[in-house]
Amino acid sequence: MKPATERLRIGVVGLGRLGKRHAENLAYRVPGATLAAACSPLQDELAWARDALHQSLDAPRLYADYTELLADPHVDAVWLVTPSSLHAQQIVDALQAGKHVFCEKPLSLEIAECERVLAEAARYPHLQATIGFMRRFDPSYRDAFEKIAAGRIGLPFLVRSQTTDQNDNDGFFVRFAATSGGIFLDCTVHDIDVARWLLGKPRATRVFAAGTVALHDGLREFGDVDNGVAICEFEGGKLAMFYASRTQAHGNDTHSEIIGTAGALTVGRNPRANRVEIYDASGIRNECTPNFFDRFEDAFLHEARAFVASVQNGAGKGDAASSGATLADALEATRIGLALRQSLQSGEAVTL
Amino acid sequence: MKPATERLRIGVVGLGRLGKRHAENLAYRVPGATLAAACSPLQDELAWARDALHQSLDAPRLYADYTELLADPHVDAVWLVTPSSLHAQQIVDALQAGKHVFCEKPLSLEIAECERVLAEAARYPHLQATIGFMRRFDPSYRDAFEKIAAGRIGLPFLVRSQTTDQNDNDGFFVRFAATSGGIFLDCTVHDIDVARWLLGKPRATRVFAAGTVALHDGLREFGDVDNGVAICEFEGGKLAMFYASRTQAHGNDTHSEIIGTAGALTVGRNPRANRVEIYDASGIRNECTPNFFDRFEDAFLHEARAFVASVQNGAGKGDAASSGATLADALEATRIGLALRQSLQSGEAVTL
Amino acid sequence: MKPATERLRIGVVGLGRLGKRHAENLAYRVPGATLAAACSPLQDELAWARDALHQSLDAPRLYADYTELLADPHVDAVWLVTPSSLHAQQIVDALQAGKHVFCEKPLSLEIAECERVLAEAARYPHLQATIGFMRRFDPSYRDAFEKIAAGRIGLPFLVRSQTTDQNDNDGFFVRFAATSGGIFLDCTVHDIDVARWLLGKPRATRVFAAGTVALHDGLREFGDVDNGVAICEFEGGKLAMFYASRTQAHGNDTHSEIIGTAGALTVGRNPRANRVEIYDASGIRNECTPNFFDRFEDAFLHEARAFVASVQNGAGKGDAASSGATLADALEATRIGLALRQSLQSGEAVTL
Amino acid sequence: MKPATERLRIGVVGLGRLGKRHAENLAYRVPGATLAAACSPLQDELAWARDALHQSLDAPRLYADYTELLADPHVDAVWLVTPSSLHAQQIVDALQAGKHVFCEKPLSLEIAECERVLAEAARYPHLQATIGFMRRFDPSYRDAFEKIAAGRIGLPFLVRSQTTDQNDNDGFFVRFAATSGGIFLDCTVHDIDVARWLLGKPRATRVFAAGTVALHDGLREFGDVDNGVAICEFEGGKLAMFYASRTQAHGNDTHSEIIGTAGALTVGRNPRANRVEIYDASGIRNECTPNFFDRFEDAFLHEARAFVASVQNGAGKGDAASSGATLADALEATRIGLALRQSLQSGEAVTL
Secondary structure, eight states, X not given: OOOGGGOEXXXXXXXXXXXXXXHHHHHHTOTTEEEEEEEOSOHHHHHHHHHHSTTSSXXXXXXXXXXXXHHOTTOOEEEEOSOGGGHHHHHHHHHXXXXXXXXXXXXXXXXXXXXXHHHHHHTOTXXXXXXXXXXXXXXXXXXXXXXXXXXXXXXXXXXXXXXXXXXXXXXXXXHTHHHHOOHIIIIIHHHHHHHHHHHTOOOEEEEEEEEEOSSOGGGGGGTOOXXXXXXXXXXXXXXXXXXXXXXXXXXXXXXXXXXXXXXXXEESSSOBSSSEEEEETTEEEEOBOXXXXXXXXXXXXXXXXXXXXXXXXXXXXXXXXXXXXXXXXXXXXXXXXXXXXXXXXXXXXXXX | OOOXXXXXXXXXXXXXXXXXXXXHHHHHXXXXXXXXXXXXXXXXXXXXXXXXXXXXXXXXXXXXXXXHHHHOTTOOEEEEOSOHHHHHHHHHHHHHTTOEEEEESOSXXXXXXXXXXHHHHHTOTTSOEEEEOGGGGSHHHHHHXXXXXXXXXXXXXXXXXXXXXXXXXXXXXXXXXXXXXXHIIIIIHHHHHHHHHHHTOOOEEEEEEEEEOXXXXXXXXXXOOSEEEEEEEEXXXXXXXXXXXXXXXXXXXXXXXXXXXXXXXXXXXXXXXXXXXXXXXXXXXXXXXXXXXXXXXXXXXXXXXXXXXXXXXXXXXXXXXXXXXXXXXXXXXXXXXXXXXXXHHHSSOEEO | XXXXXXXXXXXXEOOSHHHHHHHHHHHHTOTTEEEEEEEOSOHHHHHHHHHHSTTXXXXXXXXSOHHHHHHXXXXXXXXXXXXXXXXXXXXXXXXXXXXXXXXXXXXXXSHHHHHHHHXXXXXXXXXXXXXXXXXXXXXXXXXXXXXXXXXXXXXEEEEEEEEXXXXXXXXXXXXXXXXXXXXXXXXXXXXXXXXXHHHTOOOEEEEEEEEEOSSOGGGGGGTOOSEEEEEEEEGGGEEXXXXXXXXXXXXOOOEEEEEXXXXXXXXXXXXXXXXXXXXETTEEEEOBOOSHHHHTHHHHHHHHHHHHHHHHTTTTOOOHHHHOBOHHHHHHHHHHXXXXXXXXXXXXXXXX | OOOGGGOEEEEEEOOSHHHHHHHHHHHHTOTTEEEEEEEOSOHHHHHHHHHHSTTSSSOOEEESOHHHHHHOTTOOEEEEOSOGGGHHHHHHHHHHTTOEEEEESOSOSSHHHHHHHHHHHTTOTTSOEEEEOGGGGSHHHHHHHHHHXXXXXXXXXXXXXXXXXXXXXXXXXXXXXXXXXXXXXXXXXXXXXXXHHHHTOOOEEEEEEEEEOSSOGGGGGGTOOSEEEEEEEEGGGEEEEEEEXXXXXXXXXXXXXXXXXXXXXXXXXXXXSSSEEEEETTEEEEOBOOSHHHHTHHHHHHXXXXXXXXHHTTTTOOOHHHHOBOHHHHHHHHHHHHHHHHHHHHSSOEEO
């Protein structure tokens, strides 16, 4: 391990629910890092940081303004947990300020924006820039990845993957629909990344999508749906099927299946909340993970550790196996997600 | 129950592997029926019938020729387990001879043929004509159907269903590819029927399909694939996703999932061979059903009992809930299956 | 198969719920047998037989009196589904009348009675006498037996087995407690037979049992309990643990586990009612088999077929692997069951 | 949270495999604590501490001698991960030095020793003394405890619990047999604590145990076995069944079941390694947790957090629900474990 003076000094930006989790991980649970700064425009979020993070090695410096954080010379990397529409410019700003960047997905909902960030990042090959597709760091997804790499299922050719949320009667995502990009860019983008990652990053060639509004009529005005299905064809005869839903009764059910020529793997097929089974008059059951937060608690931590280790072992190498999704991966996820949305709206297959 | 003199006298036609099973069920395990006749052009199949069926109430009369069986006045119904290409004409011949008809799927691979049979059947409203989609009689599928009917999952809107076979290195289905109609008409047709049945028989409006040859290159010359995926849109915002495969490592894995506004059901998600679990150095596992024969052993029996009960309770009523798939159901399954094949070959969505 | 004239002609005795099931199996589903006679002292049971069994090959002759049935020269075997207290004498009577005998468990609750039957049976080596421990014919238990025989778990040394019923608020078994012999002789006797069968029939050397009344205080006056646990030691360091319960919430949960030096097997660990899983706000669940009738429906049929095959292949061979539990097996089950009861009542280990 | 100056300053004693894990948790993952000191008589363990723990808030002071650590006035609590035979005296020494104590199980293998520690601890009511039965802090066991407390299974009356290890051909535990106390004191002691905890701490009244040597003949000279089974009766008609094994093929399989008058719960019935399922020619399987380290990784962390929170919220309250097993709990576990060993050796039930 690095001595304390060589720790990666990170500034977290955005302290909403997910930002708080990242901040706590970086403050207390990532040995090679220190949480040097935290930034939020909201006073109550900064107050939370003051209370919750002061036992870290360094009490983090607090900023209301992102520009000020970037000017802090004792910050080596920024950790962006901000609204999606800000991601692209904030990444560019960070790179220009000489900081490594971790940014929550998505990179951007616009391909041109994605490409602009990639072009800029190419100018800073010594800086790490990673987009947070945390599933790659979930221990079970990781185990599947390694089994595939070891040839355990032969040649993988089909991924089936889903992101489905427990129904939220309050319909937060309905109010969010104007800016979310729709169900495929908001949810399925994770499955797209999983599929590319597990299939060896083949190029997508054609997609088809369909959807329905099962419960939330408010989505119709945005051209969005609360349940969507899709097929994605890749070069070399590889395939993916996706399902996204906002309306599950039983919980957040994020699972994936990888089928190869000599076997198959599933990850999380039953989204068990824990190891308890309940026997009663209704049968035998397990409770389910209520949301992605609980499901991927470990993944967020492993993701942070991997980012730090990647930077310390030589920033900018872009080793996706160890450091997560690259900007190029994020661009591809957006490209495919946009094509799915286009197919949903046109009713026709879209060639990429 | 009916006295022996009122039993439904059935003649089975075709004594291949599946025909033999039907014959034994009809001979020994369907109380209201008697196996009155058996027909095959093959001497060894007739010899099998002579040996295996003689303990039934009536030793069945044996025919090498279908026409002779139809001329037997002591046969009330025919049970067709013959090559698919013969189905349509044999059904018409049976109806014209005044016999009830049970016929294995598919009705025909040609829509015009299907329609010709429906038109002919309309002239014999007192005769039962059923196509053998046996999943409707599997106790677990039946339980799911009843739970849906009881409102247990709210309004069902999405079916995911698959028919996947254990890989057969001999590639029987490759040799069979010229006449099978391709993977969607041969395998997915069952899932199409399941989807229509569980979703309340909505009209299909658009389909998209894709596929790949993972192992069996011999299929390419027939434009067929050994793994296919598809989406089917129905009126009213209902959806289905299908998967068919010839190349599974673990067994025949036929399962279905029905998602509604208040819950979901899966049928056969783990295709357990039985109730045994094995604990060894590789982990904890169950073996899987090797083929559809083992998986649907019970279903074939319940199917035969339901057909007989339906005829005895008033032939021709076409009550699908009790008597299985109607000719109209079979026509729809063929129509959707053909559209899937067309989409696979064109790469475009097909509107129905 | 045997020609009709060589069929085993069976007379069923006792037409309660289980007797009816045996009668229907023998009448319709066991090709080498014919149900030649049925006997019950109750007019409504005979009326049921008249209605329900007349479509069998022979409409069975009906008797109100067991003696008359034994005098019927056209009956080759009797099938006793009568009260336990009658079993021993009825078996002796049947053997003396020259009939093969199948008898539901238990042979007797008294060791002296068991021994008397064995002594009498020894005089008729050409007659088959089998006690109905149907689990041996359940396909999953059978699969486990065969895997063990094939060495798949090394040397088996520990069986854990349970017989637990869904709670019956009406407490039928409370009223039955005076004659049932108590929970170990009524329920655990099946687990004892399973343990002996799967462990290679070692001799039991010592037992200890304990129990509690969780819900049914009416059992106390009989010295019985509604939940009992036990350990049984066998020669050669083999062991068994048993659990019996009348008070389960989730259903009849009959399962067994066999642990060997190289692996383990479980049979029925989750007593799934069928292949359906239900996803709703309570989680993911399966319903459970409500009672032993549903759980062992197949086993009763296979048991009948095996008995008939065994007689036809040479009666009296006592081949337990194919024909079920011998009288000697049944004696051992009673002997161990009685020791468990004695241990429960004394609080001390009992040496056999 | 407490400011840094109010953190609980902990000294870990013993840096073997488990000690290292505790040290890392205390150094990096328990916000209210700081790892102030570490003690080991082994130079390589101290060297490890120097390397691995220096990034904690305080680089821990290193001691080769326990007495010196106790003399350190800047240590508030000791964390004992030392050989079992040292536990009792080290706890007494710590209390006399004014330190809170966490000690790995067992308290002692001698009842007199246990009682001596309890008597001494009674003199220091302001000091926390906890024995490390970590299962109480496993999230799934905790969930079960809470469901029981909420009445979800009615009145719990039977616990079945097991601790079984994957077979270790090297037979570490054989060499360890002279001092381990035997399988019941070494393994089952955890299940005893689980049973008492989940059943509401009833008093044990009688036990019976049996065992066998399935693979490791070297145990015979110590009167020990590699597979043991036991029954424990408690006052009020409560019961427990235990199984301990050193010879499992599939992994460490630690699971428990709690049966109540209105339902039951299982914890860890299938010891899944993670969320992956593997589909191949052998069936569908999951891999299993290889050892208790992997199984209880989270529990060790939660245990440390709970201890620290308990001390900070008012030391010495002995609130078992939040702070783990008390010395009295540990005494009871030893008392019952010793009775099991006595029963194993005598072949008779032992009354407590």
